[in-house]
Amino acid sequence: MARCQRCHTPLIFPRGQAVARVVALSLTILILMIAAVFFPFLTLEAGGFRNSATLIDAATAFDEGWLIPLSGLVAAFILILPAIRTGALLYALMPLLAARPPARYAAMAMRIANRIRPWAMAEIFVVGMVVALVKIVELASVTPGPAFWAFCGLVAITVLKDTYMCRWSIWNSLAPPR
Amino acid sequence: MEQPRPAALTARRAGLVACTRCTRVQAPAARCERCNAPLASRAALGLQRVWAWMMAGIILYIPANTLPMLRTSTLGSAEESTIVGGIIDLVLYGSYFVAIVVFVASVLIPVLKFVAIGYLALSLKHRVPISAHQRLQLYEVVEFIGRWSMIDVFVVAILSALVQLGFVASVNPGPAAACFALSVVFTMLAAQSFDPRLIWDAIEEDQ
Numbered sequence: 001m002a003r004c005q006r007c008h009t010p011l012i013f014p015r016g017q018a019v020a021r022v023v024a025l026s027l028t029i030l031i032l033m034i035a036a037v038f039f040p041f042l043t044l045e046a047g048g049f050r051n052s053a054t055l056i057d058a059a060t061a062f063d064e065g066w067l068i069p070l071s072g073l074v075a076a077f078i079l080i081l082p083a084i085r086t087g088a089l090l091y092a093l094m095p096l097l098a099a100r101p102p103a104r105y106a107a108m109a110m111r112i113a114n115r116i117r118p119w120a121m122a123e124i125f126v127v128g129m130v131v132a133l134v135k136i137v138e139l140a141s142v143t144p145g146p147a148f149w150a151f152c153g154l155v156a157i158t159v160l161k162d163t164y165m166c167r168w169s170i171w172n173s174l175a176p177p178r
Numbered sequence: 179m180e181q182p183r184p185a186a187l188t189a190r191r192a193g194l195v196a197c198t199r200c201t202r203v204q205a206p207a208a209r210c211e212r213c214n215a216p217l218a219s220r221a222a223l224g225l226q227r228v229w230a231w232m233m234a235g236i237i238l239y240i241p242a243n244t245l246p247m248l249r250t251s252t253l254g255s256a257e258e259s260t261i262v263g264g265i266i267d268l269v270l271y272g273s274y275f276v277a278i279v280v281f282v283a284s285v286l287i288p289v290l291k292f293v294a295i296g297y298l299a300l301s302l303k304h305r306v307p308i309s310a311h312q313r314l315q316l317y318e319v320v321e322f323i324g325r326w327s328m329i330d331v332f333v334v335a336i337l338s339a340l341v342q343l344g345f346v347a348s349v350n351p352g353p354a355a356a357c358f359a360l361s362v363v364f365t366m367l368a369a370q371s372f373d374p375r376l377i378w379d380a381i382e383e384d385q
Binding site: 107129142 | 202325326333340341
């Protein structure tokens, strides 16, 4: 492992299976994402009343007046940007696995994936879920649905993938240094 | 902590530029030869963008705290709570751990972030007691931790989507949610506009 001689931050991890791992984990994330969007997310019951919410309901909860743009922001943070990021990584790296030359816009896709990384906030949403559950568990009974577990799984795998991802090795596989 | 370091040859002194997106080191150009990202040896306009985004973040942080974040109505009686009010409610329920999580995410991190970014920006022009290495670590912490402030916005989103039982109980978002979300976005942009390479330039001038 190469480290910066000034601040000792690891710079380069062995290339090894870097690309294969990122592709495998990204595919898993994509499948879990589909499950997380379409299955019920949480169900609330209190005093004989019952309400079920999907992830899309949570993303579009800001539905009054000038709060509406906030729904777009939340949907981008928890669903759209993570999906774009995963798709862009797959587009850039899949051909490399098949030992083909990189796709036409591979470099652009890779750059977009890196650029939006701080704005994909699925893991923060999970902590928000826990806080929300603690807040209402006193008042009503809440049952997590399949989407809840799919979302937790997809966040865990995203964190794993980002830990494995070595920018330097992956960029060098896309365009070798001269 | 501060061990003597070998004098490093920097890209800038070698007349080269490293791309901050794809790591390639190359001759100066407008865009990176590999990934086509805008290329600059140091952030253009220096600290102006940092200050501008941070001011916007601080200004929005005020209504985020004074306006209501949540509107709760149970059996006909309505109640509004601010960020700090919500934390106090959690303490009264006895959920100390969650109260601490929300306090750290919504109050501590934003305020410390304003202070830290301001401090880092001022440290480039003025002498400060903290070494360059520690300032770089401070920058990395600020950049890593800023997005976690968004927790409270997501809590409001989940509660408003889930607690919709008509007359029995319903939760709706308040205007503070939008102010707070924008404040977090602006401070994230402030941290991203700060170019950490400027910290190292200062020590090179000292040597």
